[in-house]
Amino acid sequence: QKEVEQNSGPLSVPEGAIASLNCTYSDRGSQSFFWYRQYSGKSPELIMSIYSNGDKEDGRFTAQLNKASQYVSLLIRDSQPSDSATYLCAVNREASKIIFGSGTRLSIRP
């Protein structure tokens, strides 16, 4: 079983719509959860972190965490072409061991 699982995509969403990205993790003891964006050929960039169950909103982005279901999601409202990238889910298993999923490729079509 993979530690952090994501659908590889590509996920194609029309401009202005909501993009929904999902992630599941295997270790129930995980404490911290992150979403990163990675443009092709670039390094990952932190978008959101979430530490407790529920929703966390930051601008057009909302992260959702359900520890009972071991599930993290990211919603992107009013999707823009610049949102086209690979989105990486990451989970902090140990105090300093952050594990990444393989990422979901998101494509925003005009």
Add this chain to the structure above:
Amino acid sequence: EPEVTQTPSHQVTQMGQEVILRCVPISNHLYFYWYRQILGQKVEFLVSFYNNEISEKSEIFDDQFSVERPDGSNFTLKIRSTKLEDSAMYFCASSVLLGASNTGELFFGEGSRLTVL
């Protein structure tokens, strides 16, 4: 804005040679990391470093690899006797403490691309 800097941006080496990749983490960050990403694959954890010692390491981080903080600013990854399969992008990252806890929020450098021939 503070950033993590990495050198070199690209290094080409012959199989069996030693390589040192360098990183300058963000100045008030106390946790340092190395990750690698083979082309088209996931970002893989190699090692984390705190208080001048390795905090965690993965199965990938075997005796071929070592890390060091030789001075107050640099953080290095040494790969001894490189293999073809070591060809990848190597990312350095750092994170800040919040109180006594590691936030785990990683700030990445631009990466060092290693090509082993």
